[in-house]
Amino acid sequence: MDTSTALSALQALSHETRLEVFRLLMRAGPEGLAAGDIATTCGVRQNTMSSHLSILTQAGLIVSERDGRTILYRANVGGIQNLLGFLIEDCCGGNPAECQPLIQQLACPC
Template sequence: MDTKAAIAALAALAQESRLATYRLLVQAGPAGMAASKIAEALGIPASSLSFHLKELSHAGLITPRQEGRFIIYAAQFDTMNALLAFLTENCCGGNPCMPVGNACGSASA
């Protein structure tokens, strides 16, 4: 992932409704959810949700697909994995990271 794509993904997630939408779609898994179910679950008006889904889609974090008369949205796990890899590629200065709970690079036993 390049810097511009990372910034776009982070910017898309830096809003409460979009972050909640993305997290809900992660929970839904590859099957995704219809926009109407997302709006119902999160209590977001359809007109607002449409804008948020567009932003997440433009950032490559979700993808829509047509199923009959419904549009189903699903999280793009590859994009999030690429973002996490981008954010952590220089973790601990190239040294193996310590287990969670220890400071990065600390020598505690």
């Protein structure tokens, strides 16, 4: 991941509603959620939510898939792994043993 891509992802997450949506989709897991359900859960109008979902998609943090007339959104686990990897890439001055507690905390138990 390059600096520009990381900044785009961090900027997308720096908005309260988008952060809430991202965390909601992380909890939803691989099944994801329909756009309308996301808007309802977050208490946001659907047209406003559409903008937020677009920004998160462009930042590579979520993905969408059409299922009939419904668009399902899922967290892009690979995208967040890339961002986290970028953020801790030079962690601990090249001493991986010092980073192990952080890496273990980030490991998904699922």
